[in-house]
Amino acid sequence: MSPKKFTVLVIPEGSHHVRRFAFKRCWLVATVVFGVVFLAGVGLLGWDYCRINLDRGELGRLRVENRTQQGDLRRLTANLEGLRQDLMVLSQNDAKVRVMAKLGKPKIDGLAGVGGPPEEDPANEFSALQHQVDEIMQAIDLRRASQEEISGILNDERSLLGAKPKGWPTRGWKTSGFGMRKSPFTGRPKMHEGLDIAARTGTSVSATADGIVSQAETAPGYGKLVVIDHGYGFKTFYGHNSKIHVKVGQRVKRGDRIASVGSTGSSTGSHVHYEVRRNNVPLNPKKYL
Ligand SMILES: [Zn+2]
Structure with missing residues (x-):
């Protein structure tokens, strides 16, 4: 059985008087509980204080950072405005x-x-x-x-x-134009679908526009013939050559040598028979010289 009362004796140094303090047990318990609660409270407050101090430093740093970032944001907005202009x-x-x-x-x-x-x-x-x-x-x-x-x-x-065909295919002179004419072979009127340009045999014949060689062979009437496909429906024909210098499928540029002037096929003398066609309709080459 635990005691109900406690007595504390206090004996001051060099004195014979003894002081007595009597406590009830419940008082002692209350004092201990109060002490524990008090210490815990003080501890909590101290911890909170430390944390606030730490946070204060962080807050200052964040404020500075925020100001800097706001400045950056303004500058960025200004830059964007410049970009927009x-x-x-x-x-x-x-x-x-x-x-x-x-x-x-x-x-x-x-x-x-x-x-x-x-x-x-x-x-x-x-x-x-x-x-x-x-x-x-x-x-x-x-x-x-x-x-x-x-x-x-x-x-x-x-x-x-x-x-678009442009210029003369060879250095020479026009001997026969585009249109109806008397055939030099039959004497009857016949459509001449090109331009005849007389030149010395062996003179260079050149492409009058960029394109791809679509024919390079001997053809009836035309003799040694070169046909160039230029796209956009344009084709040019170069007939009666003595020599062909290109192959089918070859890409040519305006001014590239493609053949040499001759008199092959139905021809009465050394010349180039030059045709310009669009969508296979013969056009007057005079308009493309
Ligand atoms: Zn002709």
């Missing part, structure tokens, strides 16, 4: 080139009415920034598509220009 200029140049290339307006223009001063709320500022980036990316895609369209058209025009 540059793109506007590009877009205007693009429009001019499109007019020159006889092209219509691109489907949509992504840069109309975007931009403005940076927002105050960082969240809004960020979403505005994101919006600007999206707009610029869209505008770049549009410009890219437009440039591809323009360069496609220009390439087409360049190859059409290269495909």
Whole structure:
């Protein structure tokens, strides 16, 4: 059985008086409990204080970082605005080139009415920034598509220009033009589908446009014949050659030597019979000289 009361004796040094303090057990228990709770409270407060001190340092650092980042964000917004202005200029140049290339307006223009001063709320500022980036990316895609369209058209025009027969196939003089004439063989009127250019045998015959050799052989009437396919429906014929210098399938450029002047086939003298056809319809070569 535990005691109900405790007595504490206090004997001061050099004195004979003994002091007695009597406690009830419940008081002692209460004191111990209170002490434990008090110490725990003090410990918690101390720990919290340390943590707040640590956080304060972190907070200061975060504030500085936040300010820096806000500055960065503003600079970025300003840069984007500059980029947007540059793109506007590009877009205007693009429009001019499109007019020159006889092209219509691109489907949509992504840069109309975007931009403005940076927002105050960082969240809004960020979403505005994101919006600007999206707009610029869209505008770049549009410009890219437009440039591809323009360069496609220009390439087409360049190859059409290269495909259109131009100039004389040989150095010589015209002896017979395109149209109805009396056949030198039968004496009857006959359609002459080309141009006859007289020249010394062996003189170079050259391609009048870029293309691919589609015939290089002896053909009835034509003698040694070279036909070049230029694309876009254009073909040129070079007849009566003495020699052929190209092979079927060979790619030739305007001015390349393809044959030598001769008098093979139905011919009365050394000359080139030159034909220009579009979609197999003979055209007057005079218009392509
Ligand atoms: Zn002829």
